[in-house]
Amino acid sequence: MTKKVRRHSRKQMKTSDSGQTQKTMDGKLKYDSSKTHQTTGLKYLTESFILCSLNREVNKKGKGRKPDPRYRRSNPEIVKQQIQTVTGRKVIDSDLSLIGMYFEKYVEMVNLVLERVYSGEQRVEFLGDELNSYRGQGYTLLKKENYLSYKDNKDIQAQCFERMYRNVLEQAARIIYSDWMRRQLMKSAIEYVSENRPSLISLLKNKYIPFRMIKEVRAKCESIKDNGTGYYYTVSVLKQLRKSLDEYILSERGEPLGFRGYQRKRVRKYIKDKTESVAVLALVDVLLHEFETNGYPFSTPKMQSYAQDFSASTENSPGQGYWYSLDKEKDNEVIFFLKLPEPIIGKEAEGSPFRTKTICFRYLDWMPRAAAKDRVKAATAEKECKYYRAKKLRFRARKYEDMHQQLLNTTELQHATYQLTRLKNRKEKDLNRIKELQERISTLRKERRCAPPKLLLRDNRVTLQIPFQPPTREMVDEELGPRTYRRRAGADRGVRVPIVLSTRDGNGGFVDEMVPFDHLISKRDFLRGQTRKLTSQVRRMQINWERKHTKKSYPRHFLKKDRHLSAIWRKVRRLDTEIARQVASQTVWFCEEYGVRTLYFENLKNYSTPAGWGTLSWRLSSNLWSKVFDTVVYMRQSLGHKRGGVWTVSPAWTSQKCHVCGEKGIRVESKGSTDEKKGGAYFYCESCGCSLHADVNAARNIIEVHTSRPRVVAGQMTLT
Ligand SMILES: [Zn+2]
Structure with missing residues (x-):
């Protein structure tokens, strides 16, 4: 990458919130x-900002110093000993590696809870069923169980304090529930393929999981609500089932397992072969029967510690625990206050609403500068008669300006609300000022604002991700x-x-x-x-x-x-x-x-x-x-x-069928050639004579996937 190409490469462009189907x-x-x-x-559109320590010069780009996002405490050893037990003792002098440790503890506790729940089959069944019909927060349900409650378990008390444990239970409840759904789906899937011979064969024979099968398994499972959420769950459950079947078939035949793709290839071959398929299907029946009588061998779910979004562990609702404040001396620099989790004490920071429970950072709001740069570039492009480019740049500038405004609005609203509560609590109420603030708040509420941020910790670097409208x-x-x-x-x-x-x-x-x-x-x-x-x-x-x-x-x-x-x-x-x-x-x-x-x-x-x-x-x-x-x-x-x-x-068949007539074509070496060559770059259709680049043919097929008639359905599976 040359310097020219690398622009704001640290900035990650990602969409957050894609959980909706x-x-x-x-x-x-x-x-x-x-x-x-x-x-x-x-x-939302998420933009990233690198957090730096409060006294760091961050706005020195181009002056030989780059922002250093590492953030370290003076003496890591002593605090480490203190935090390892996280018993509720006060810890002073905290930093992010400390919070990182705190998060590790959190993960450890979640896994402990999961272990307890999964030590008995009835416990999982009972809790899953309860959670499925329960509307409130999961931890209130979980803490009713003796083996999970904080007050009845000395060993849990020794390891963490109660407030943290509440969050642990909430997280565990989410994991238990999704795992339970998976188990229900697996039961339906096993039932479905045992009863339905052609589906079983097509599951094993096809490369893709047939759409109809996904739909029917989903419909069969009573606990899945039909709101679209179960789709990829079902796909992955069916894939898991298929994997178990494949592995069983191959190991019963005394073959080595090898790569997954290669396993699939062999099993598909056996199923297609008339003489082999009878024996293979007999094996499958044995295993399915085993699953039906003794249950599928599920593994215990575990929370992985690489999920470094530790905001989850500090506060339950993401709207709490953070605070922006504009630096009055430095342009476009924002001081970011984070509320520390319970046992850790930070330093009293000026202007922080969390008093001593604060950890503060500084970050550069790069958006106004990026916008200004884009405006300059747009003007140059205009002069060079590159009108389209100028438009693009102006649009981007506008977008960043708007995001910057959203950040300002959010900050102002935070401050105004805080001030208002403080004024209201005073004995001598300044009614005019209160009225003024109330009006300002109600206008700000209608303005565009950004959503609560997320913190990501990776390799000692901390990134703040703010979702914008x-x-x-x-x-x-x-x-x-x-x-x-x-x-x-x-x-x-x-x-x-x-x-x-x-x-x-x-x-x-x-x-x-x-x-x-x-x-x-x-x-x-x-x-x-x-x-x-x-x-x-x-x-x-x-x-x-x-x-x-x-x-x-x-x-x-x-x-x-x-x-x-x-x-x-x-x-x-x-x-x-x-x-x-x-x-x-x-x-x-x-x-x-x-x-x-x-x-x-x-x-x-x-x-x-x-x-x-x-x-x-x-x-x-x-x-x-x-x-x-x-x-x-x-x-x-x-x-x-x-x-x-x-x-x-689904891309099935899109690279093999002709986009004009829908017949299966062949790969050839070059345009106009008619001799088949496997892996060739060009596509040739023998029935209509169409010849073009294979990838272009596939792209044209993809446009039409959802409208094509079943006979030529590129991208869909017909059940065979
Ligand atoms: Zn054709």
Whole structure:
């Protein structure tokens, strides 16, 4: 990455809150994204800010010093001893690594609760059922159980204080409930495939999980409410069941298991083979019968500590426990106060409403500066007659200005509300001032404001993520001119380029665009290769060391290697963000240019890679693809498209069928060629003679997936 390319690369563009499942036009398409968020169901655009310690100079970019986001306490050792027990003793001099430890404790406690619940089958059944019909907060239900309540368990009291334990129970309740739902679904799935022979065969034979099966299993399960939430649950349950069946079949036949893709390939082959299939299905029946009588062997759920959103552990409701305050001396710098969890004492900070329970940070609100830069660039572009670029830049500037205003409004509202309560509590009430404040508050309530933030801790760096309201349609129209969106477009993950876009041009033809990013992607591949090498090196060193010196900690040069590794990972993640941003930007502006109302993406959730292809079969790994997807949704949302106007469809068959006539075509070496070549870049249809780039053909198919007739259904499964 050259300096030129790297702009605000630390900033992550992500959509938060994607937990909602969109109701679909025909029930076949699903909107989903890889992140879930616990907020209100509104869609927000999240921007990131790096937190620095309070006395740090953060606004020195370009003067030779970069902001250092690391935040450390003076003497870590003593406090560490104190916190390890987290018994409610007061701890002074706290920092984020301390809160990090606190969070680890929290995770440990959640796992302890889970262990207790899962030690008995009846306990899980009982609690799951209760939680399913219960409307209140989960912890009130859980604390009624003797083996979980705080006051009846000495060992729990010794490990944490009551307030924290309340949050622990709440989290545990959420995990128990979702696991219980999964178990119910698995029971229905087992029942369903045992009763329904053709479905069992198609589950084992097909690469995709048939849509009808997902729907029917879901309908069969009484405890799943039909509000769309169970869809991916059901897919993953069916996949899990299929995996158990595959593994059983292969191990009973005395074959090695090997990679998952390869397992699938072999089982599919056996099922298709008439002579083999009888024996294989007999094996399956044995296992299904076993599951039906003795139950499916579920594993105990566990909370993983990499979920570093520790705001969850400090306060139950995200609206509490944080406070913004503008720095009066430094422009666009915000002081951020965080309320500390119960046993930890911070320093009394000036202007903090949490008194001694405060930890404070400073961050730079980079948005006004970014907006100003964009305005300058837009003016230059205008001079050079690049009008479209100028429009784009002006729009972005407007977006950042609006977000900045949202932050200001939120801050003002916080302060005004706090002042008001203080004034009201005074003996001599200043009625005029109170009235003034009340009016101001009621206007601010109607203004655009940002949502409660989230803290992320990773590699000693702390990032504050603030969700903002996306620009309104009026704002977009003002900057970009009134627009009409009528078309549909398809986006295919290409084998040779990251993404191929296609839309109809309105005259019976198509407009296609291939988005190449070889430079950045090969750089990423190179770095990924390095991490693999280093990981195995570090692992080997560790194993050797453990063999020779048991119970001794690793020497210093091991740690150096470890740091090297995490530094490379950071680079990879930064590149990912950059690639996703650039690919998504091209995609989004292609859609704007052609007035695309709905963009169809391939859905990777119920799709598995072809056996033996690994992740190399596409130019983008699935992980990066979902990042691109998230970024596209983000950018389209900020252009005023409701929920991004992005849908996902199943990619089944889209690369094999002809987009003109729907017949199965072949791969050929070059355009116009008619000789089949496996893995060729071009597509040739023998029945209508159509010949074009294979990825373009797939992208054109994706546009039509949801409207095609069942016979040619690219992207849908017909039950066989
Ligand atoms: Zn054709």
